[in-house]
Amino acid sequence: MSGEMDKPLISRHLLDSDGSLAEVPSEAPKVGILGSGDFARSLAARLVSSGFSVVVGSRNPKRTAGLFPSAAQVTFQADAVESPDVIFVAMFREHYSSLCGLSDQLAGKILVDVSNPTEQEHLRHHESNAEYLASLFPTCTVVKAFNVISAWTLQSGPRDGNRQVPMCSDQPEAKRAVSEVVRAMGFMPVDMGSLASAREVEAMPLRLLPGWKVPALLALGLFTFFYVYNFIRDVLQPYVRDGKSKFYKLPVSVVNTTLPCVAYVLLSLVYLPGVLAAALQLRRGTKYRRFPDWLDHWLQHRKQLGLLSFLCAALHALYSFCLPLGRVNRYEVVNLAIKQVLANKSHLWIEEEVWRMEIYLSLGVLALGTLSLLAVTSLPSIANSLNWREFSFVQSTLGFVALVLSTLHTLTYGWTRAFEDSHYKFYLPPTFTLTLLVPCVVILAKALFLLPCFSRRLSRIRRGWEKDGAAKFMLPMDHALAQKTSHV
Ligand SMILES: Cc1cc2nc3c(=O)[nH]c(=O)nc-3n(C[C@H](O)[C@H](O)[C@H](O)COP(=O)(O)OP(=O)(O)OC[C@H]3O[C@@H](n4cnc5c(N)ncnc54)[C@H](O)[C@@H]3O)c2cc1C
Numbered sequence: 034m035s036g037e038m039d040k041p042l043i044s045r046h047l048l049d050s051d052g053s054l055a056e057v058p059s060e061a062p063k064v065g066i067l068g069s070g071d072f073a074r075s076l077a078a079r080l081v082s083s084g085f086s087v088v089v090g091s092r093n094p095k096r097t098a099g100l101f102p103s104a105a106q107v108t109f110q111a112d113a114v115e116s117p118d119v120i121f122v123a124m125f126r127e128h129y130s131s132l133c134g135l136s137d138q139l140a141g142k143i144l145v146d147v148s149n150p151t152e153q154e155h156l157r158h159h160e161s162n163a164e165y166l167a168s169l170f171p172t173c174t175v176v177k178a179f180n181v182i183s184a185w186t187l188q189s190g191p192r193d194g195n196r197q198v199p200m201c202s203d204q205p206e207a208k209r210a211v212s213e214v215v216r217a218m219g220f221m222p223v224d225m226g227s228l229a230s231a232r233e234v235e236a237m238p239l240r241l242l243p244g245w246k247v248p249a250l251l252a253l254g255l256f257t258f259f260y261v262y263n264f265i266r267d268v269l270q271p272y273v274r275d276g277k278s279k280f281y282k283l284p285v286s287v288v289n290t291t292l293p294c295v296a297y298v299l300l301s302l303v304y305l306p307g308v309l310a311a312a313l314q315l316r317r318g319t320k321y322r323r324f325p326d327w328l329d330h331w332l333q334h335r336k337q338l339g340l341l342s343f344l345c346a347a348l349h350a351l352y353s354f355c356l357p358l359g360r361v362n363r364y365e366v367v368n369l370a371i372k373q374v375l376a377n378k379s380h381l382w383i384e385e386e387v388w389r390m391e392i393y394l395s396l397g398v399l400a401l402g403t404l405s406l407l408a409v410t411s412l413p414s415i416a417n418s419l420n421w422r423e424f425s426f427v428q429s430t431l432g433f434v435a436l437v438l439s440t441l442h443t444l445t446y447g448w449t450r451a452f453e454d455s456h457y458k459f460y461l462p463p464t465f466t467l468t469l470l471v472p473c474v475v476i477l478a479k480a481l482f483l484l485p486c487f488s489r490r491l492s493r494i495r496r497g498w499e500k501d502g503a504a505k506f507m508l509p510m511d512h513a514l515a516q517k518t519s520h521v
């Protein structure tokens with residue numbers, strides 16, 4: 034079998050070292066495909082247009098030949114596996130065993146398992162599809178690849194969507210051969226190690242935005258809560274008390290009171306776990322103990338929380354820009370003007386209102402601008418061009434600045450309303466007062482941890498110093514202090 038593996042599987046000079054197309058070999062490398070379904074058809078089309086000679090093995094070649102590009106040869110399974118060394122198995126797991134009759138012809142060849150188990154299949158079988166295929170054909174080398182690429186992406190080419198093709202196999206030589214096919218097709222092979230990783234590779238397409246589930250549900254929960262709260266205050270209360278219909282507020286006004294509250298609370302929840310972590314480290318006097326699971330989980334979901342906060346804040350800004358466009362605004366302005374005329378007043382100008390509004394609008398714009406920087410740097414291409422310090426400056430420091438600006442925006446918007454009885458409807462305080470609690474706790478805690486007594490201790494803990502037990506790392510100036518406290 035090693036003799037089989039030694040010969041070049043695919044003409045190496047199809048690709049230059051830099052990946053560009055070099056001289057096309059006189060005879061195109063041959064690739065086999067077993068199966069004639071959706072995936073097989075897209076794969077064949079892609080392989081043909083990438084310069085491969087393709088032979089398809091079907092149980093019924095007459096019926097299926099018309100579905101393939103004319104350059105692809107469609108024949109019986111036994112004939113198709115005769116000459117190519119790399120054979121894609123584009124079939125479902127339950128049909129693998131139907132290939133057992135081909136064992137002799139397949140001996141020594143590379144089988145590429147492209148299959149995607151469903152969630153139930155993945156749970157039912159403890160061995161991966163690829164390992165199962167390998168157990169059926171012990172004389173073949175199995176490579177797991179392409180399962181994360183949809184038939185559609187194969188057809189439309191790798192221009193949009195994910196270009197990475199995770200692959201694994203126990204045979205480095207086989208992996209290299211399939212990598213070359215992957216590259217020639219315009220995709221990026223990603224080595225995932227031995228075939229034992231196949232289960233992990235097969236689980237990849239089963240994930241649907243795993244990190245987003247909890248943050249998205251949280252955002253939805255907050256939205257629902259604040260929407261109902263604002264509905265009761267702004268729509269239900271005037272209706273019940275005075276019989277006034279304010280239902281026109283549902284699509285814009287109530288939404289624009291709800292969205293900023295969600296954005297603001299989510300933003301504070303991004304920075305709260307950092308504060309809790311610092312507090313925990315201060316109390317324990319070490320960083321070498323795991324955080325409780327809930328805190329660990331929370332710390333890992335901050336990016337998603339932050340981006341959802343940014344989304345809500347951006348929508349809030351757009352809604353705010355749209356407010357003056359509505360009919361409501363025009364009628365209110367006209368009605369106010371008429372009232373002024375009837376009351377024989379000429380100049381309406383409340384200095385305090387003007388200043389309050391100018392300031393809170395400006396602070397809101399600044400807060401959103403700062404948040405945009407965080408959102409931009411969270412794009413992988415930009416994040417990769419920043420070093421660790423730059424990234425953490427934007428994320429940690431500027432993010433905190435955004436939280437402070439949002440707080441000032443909310444406070445100047447709220448002004449004295451929290452203290453005026455007329456703003457308590459059904460005894461419910463104005464919405465913004467509900468949102469201030471968490472952000473203010475975060476800001477105060479951050480300020481507290483900046484005090485020298487805390488910040489010195491924190492930075493020592495983060496460099497490995499421990500309250501009791503051996504000091505793992507010490508600054509020279511900490512040496513004397515550490516000796517006093519770390520007797521065993
Ligand atoms: C729009 C938006 C986009 C976001 N995008 C991303 C993203 O792409 N990726 C991402 O990870 N997060 C992202 N976030 C989340 C958030 O910005 C980061 O998690 C941020 O780093 C949290 O800052 P922090 O100061 O609370 O926490 P941390 O930076 O984890 O620090 C917590 C505390 O520990 C201190 N500290 C941390 N490490 C050390 C150390 N080694 N030595 C000494 N002190 C230390 C800090 O000073 C701080 O006081 C985003 C947020 C928003 C709003």
Ligand SMILES: NC(=O)C1=CN([C@@H]2O[C@H](COP(=O)(O)OP(=O)(O)OC[C@H]3O[C@@H](n4cnc5c(N)ncnc54)[C@H](OP(=O)(O)O)[C@@H]3O)[C@@H](O)[C@H]2O)C=CC1
Nearest residue numbers: 068069070071072091092123124125128131148149183184
């Ligand atoms: N569709 C997609 O987007 C993706 C599919 N995949 C994987 O590719 C594989 C094929 O998927 P897909 O092409 O969609 O499936 P299809 O059902 O469209 O095709 C399966 C093919 O298997 C062949 N086959 C061979 N033996 C049997 C048998 N005993 N019973 C039934 N069929 C048999 C058939 O070809 P014939 O009749 O000519 O022999 C049939 O066309 C699966 O493992 C799937 O998980 C992976 C990633 C994406």
Ligand code: HEM
Nearest residue numbers: 290293294296297346350353397398400401439443464465
């Ligand atoms: C371009 C940026 C922004 C503009 C133009 C803007 C504008 C406004 C306006 C007009 C209001 C009053 C809404 C109303 O009348 O009900 C308001 C309220 C509010 N804004 Fe902003 N804002 C901006 C950014 C932000 C950001 C980034 C946050 C926080 C993340 C935020 C949080 C809030 C909060 C919490 C309220 C109070 C909501 C309430 O209780 O009624 N805003 N903003």
Ligand SMILES: [Cu+2]
Nearest residue numbers: 247248330334
């Ligand atoms: Cu979670």
Ligand SMILES: [Fe+3]
Nearest residue numbers: 243244247330
């Ligand atoms: Fe999770």
